[in-house]
Amino acid sequence: MKHLQLNRRDFLKGACAGAFATIAPFRGLARLTLGGQAARTNKRPNIILFITDDQDKSSIGAYGAKALTPNLDRMASEGVIFHQAYVNSTVCTPSRYSFLTGRYAGRSYSRRYEEECPREKQGFPSFNVELEEDNMNVGAVLQKSGYVTGYVGKFHVGPDIKRPREYEKFDLRYISNDAPPDYTGTAAFRHNERWYREFLKKKGFSWAKHIYWGNLQKPFNHHNPEWTIEAALEFIEENKDRPFYLHYCTTLLHGPDKSWRVSMDHRRVSGEGMLNELPKVMTDRRVLLKRLEDNGLDPAQGHAGYSWADDSIGAILKKLDELGIAENTLFVFTSDHGSNMKGSLYNIDGTNVPCIMRWPSRIRAGSECDELIQNVDFAPTFFDLAGAKVPKEYVVDGRSLRPLLKGNEPEQWRDHLYFEIGSGRAVCTKDWKYIAVRYPKERIDQIKKARPDSLPKLMAYIGRSGIGTRGAQNPSFFDSDQLYNVKQDAKERNNLAGNPEYRERLAKMRGMLKEDLESFHRPFGEFVPGGNAAPPGLIDEQIELVKKIKINGKKVILPSDRVFDEQAQPDRQRKPTERQMRRDNKRKQRRTR
Numbered sequence: 001m002k003h004l005q006l007n008r009r010d011f012l013k014g015a016c017a018g019a020f021a022t023i024a025p026f027r028g029l030a031r032l033t034l035g036g037q038a039a040r041t042n043k044r045p046n047i048i049l050f051i052t053d054d055q056d057k058s059s060i061g062a063y064g065a066k067a068l069t070p071n072l073d074r075m076a077s078e079g080v081i082f083h084q085a086y087v088n089s090t091v092c093t094p095s096r097y098s099f100l101t102g103r104y105a106g107r108s109y110s111r112r113y114e115e116e117c118p119r120e121k122q123g124f125p126s127f128n129v130e131l132e133e134d135n136m137n138v139g140a141v142l143q144k145s146g147y148v149t150g151y152v153g154k155f156h157v158g159p160d161i162k163r164p165r166e167y168e169k170f171d172l173r174y175i176s177n178d179a180p181p182d183y184t185g186t187a188a189f190r191h192n193e194r195w196y197r198e199f200l201k202k203k204g205f206s207w208a209k210h211i212y213w214g215n216l217q218k219p220f221n222h223h224n225p226e227w228t229i230e231a232a233l234e235f236i237e238e239n240k241d242r243p244f245y246l247h248y249c250t251t252l253l254h255g256p257d258k259s260w261r262v263s264m265d266h267r268r269v270s271g272e273g274m275l276n277e278l279p280k281v282m283t284d285r286r287v288l289l290k291r292l293e294d295n296g297l298d299p300a301q302g303h304a305g306y307s308w309a310d311d312s313i314g315a316i317l318k319k320l321d322e323l324g325i326a327e328n329t330l331f332v333f334t335s336d337h338g339s340n341m342k343g344s345l346y347n348i349d350g351t352n353v354p355c356i357m358r359w360p361s362r363i364r365a366g367s368e369c370d371e372l373i374q375n376v377d378f379a380p381t382f383f384d385l386a387g388a389k390v391p392k393e394y395v396v397d398g399r400s401l402r403p404l405l406k407g408n409e410p411e412q413w414r415d416h417l418y419f420e421i422g423s424g425r426a427v428c429t430k431d432w433k434y435i436a437v438r439y440p441k442e443r444i445d446q447i448k449k450a451r452p453d454s455l456p457k458l459m460a461y462i463g464r465s466g467i468g469t470r471g472a473q474n475p476s477f478f479d480s481d482q483l484y485n486v487k488q489d490a491k492e493r494n495n496l497a498g499n500p501e502y503r504e505r506l507a508k509m510r511g512m513l514k515e516d517l518e519s520f521h522r523p524f525g526e527f528v529p530g531g532n533a534a535p536p537g538l539i540d541e542q543i544e545l546v547k548k549i550k551i552n553g554k555k556v557i558l559p560s561d562r563v564f565d566e567q568a569q570p571d572r573q574r575k576p577t578e579r580q581m582r583r584d585n586k587r588k589q590r591r592t593r
């Protein structure tokens, strides 16, 4: 039996490798033409998409890490593990948009994105994309095709609701960050959470429960995976006899990593305020901590979170087994992007994410796949497997992964992937990576006038320090053109773009990017000129300078040998922010008392 399994695995590996010997250029925009077959020939599968927040492969045993993740390891041994799975963008909102739609965030035609980035201007995919009004998304399409579609956990692809006036606009209750976690706060959070459910139903999901609008919010900012798993199990149980789709997004492992261990001590805190008691749906938190200790793993150093997220997987696997529906359930685990390199376009801990799938009746146990896949592929895969009726207007960038799951040889696969965030764009093959950073004209004007210490923020691809400059530890992060041999230089430290030896390779990669960019019908740098797009070479002096600046989170340390003349910096006198003005006024009032 063991021998047979080995042969099967080898067969699949061979199929995976051999299937893509014929390589066809990827055409950026493709319209979906799949579907139908799965529905006609077989009972349609249940589908669960489980997305973690900011997770690196280095936190999972199945990827070789020293971590306690028995459930993910089990999924890998019973299913397929992907080594080259990527997301298009490396902060929550654009990545999650792609999971929900199968489109690049830069393709979004949501009102908010089009208002911020009108069609004639360069796109700036970031925290500014939303699900479109026409509900061309996975929840709505699968529901219309006879699936019951459920949403649980973190959303982060809706309107910006942060300030009191935004809460008021939507008839939501605002609770300030420094409010105590009391009854009033709980009532407000409960009220708002019910509204989030209704919002998702309007977006086309048939069921939604235990929703976080975005990141955890004070005063109830502690992770509570039991609270979201409770809803997931309820949904699965309720719909065990019909095909269902569950879009499950845990708040784990959004940092800081110490918060995971701390959250374990706050058993009643949830996305709807204080609970009466913690749902008993997962391994007891104390037992989990004991297991970590027994394995010599420090919970405060990330492991509380890794094992807690993994235990959430375990609760779902157990439920599928109990209900006897595991055989025909496709269970997909992945992450919205990595942690250490989020906000950049680098592969390791940025665009390259863990991805494991299990579907006992269709996927051969213990398979591995090295083909290039991306988060835009999931929605089209699910449409294909569900035999969904996809409206002809539905625009999708990804393609169905069905050939990879079945081990069949697809006629053609892709030769590269496309990436985007803010002012950065990239393409990557299995061997090479090219990144182009092109700021629009108005940003270039700001950069030219800026004080040196504000350069890192202005030149971060998404225009903010902190997460926007995580990749700045890479010596070429700010370079306009970056070429890396990712096979030999996986960490992308040695920029070959200026090396004449690689001129041809650079031209080839630039050609791929140009072709992809043209499909967006928007300008970008010199690739697609027009609007506010600008060619490289206008801020070389500032690039040289910013590369000498040390950046630690939001802290900027200027090179010591350089003295900045404040008199010569006219933008030194910046307008005070609203917050500064309030603070100054308070001080004045205190003084006059």
Ligand SMILES: [Ca+2]
Residues within 6 Å of the ligand: 053, 054, 091, 092, 254, 336, 337
């Ligand atoms: Ca995230």
